[in-house]
Amino acid sequence: MLSRSPYAARCHATWSPAIAALALIALVGCHRDMYDQPRLEPLEKNTFFDDGRASRPLVEGVVEYGAIPPDSVILTGKVNGQLTDELPPEFKLDAALLKRGEQRFNVFCSNCHGLSGDGDGMIVLRGYRKPPTYHSERLRGTPIGHFFDVATNGFGVMPSYASQIPVEDRWAIAAYIRALQLTQYAKLDDLPEAERQQLENQPAATPSPSAP
């Protein structure tokens, strides 16, 4: 092997710190401090608390600042302990409310109650206990507060939906259930003149092949 020249030795001495520096940059370039910063994301795991949760459950009995009084009709569906038969005054019964109710009903309720409220949703077809139809004499005569109360507190095997559906949406759903009940018993005479004309001019509907 050739002996090293002074030049080669000098060259080696100049380059080795540079190579070491490059290697260091490459190594520290891979750290992930910025990717995983010392802050907690929702529902992240955290060892600080005994239950390992970063998102803390509310302390029992806590009341939100400025919250609606817990015994008011908008939160209970009841006036003096009796189910209310009217929407709370905070709500205006209009098409927007019913549209919102329809959308939320289809997301949260139709799975069991069915899109038309007959109680034949997909989860029922898969073995869940069948809920009663909304179109019975009994439920058509029940005050609207009942539907709000059931969505809030559950009924029978149905659990509470209070954590999934905000209060406003539960009232919108209750209003929409009333609209659903009307659909099964509405008469042609109930329609405004223009819409009745439109309906009567339509060709007779052919039964859908997919209908059971």
Added chain:
Amino acid sequence: MPQIFHPSMNTISRASIFGAVFILAGAGAILWLVFRSSYMTQVGVVRPQPVEFSHEHHVSGLGIDCRYCHTSVETSPFAGIPPTATCMTCHSQIWTDSPKLEVVRASYRTGESIPWTRVHDLPDFAYFDHSIHVAKGVGCVSCHGRVDEMPLMWRAKTLHMEWCIDCHRNPEPHIRPRDKVFSMEPLPAAPTPAPESDAKPGVSNVALDLMQAHQIASETNCSVCHH
């Protein structure tokens, strides 16, 4: 002074100067391929989960809406992972003795969380907000892929910044009518524009109307996501 290099080094040095270009290009190509491989991006890689939950079964089999479980997707940055109580809404009566669901029942009995593995985790320096994307008409499927066809969950997109920017520069193809945001079905294909028209290919008039109706602007300022 003795000769340091053998005369053959002349050839070797010429060859290596020429070859250096290819060696550097090769190293670059390997890095590029590695960083875009599913090994790094986790695209298409199933994450192990404590419960073999099938989105395919619950979404396309049963028709449960995304929002039934991911309740905060319309109102908060975080879409929300359902509490065990949501699973037990149905599974208190259905599949009650399935061994696959024992983890869920145990969690319900003890109050301990189910340690789900997060599939989509952005770096902490990028701030993403579900609610604004949903409100502007970006469908779930645009980022999460066909969740209704995933028996187990995987990542459908790289989550690279390049991928975010692609849509932020040109949102039209991803904008849906608001009632189709939670639908997994692809949007109807845009008609091919006439050759003389200046319409962008692949963009329907519907999308352009929606862009106006939802007041969508191309948002590419750094501080939109990094703040």
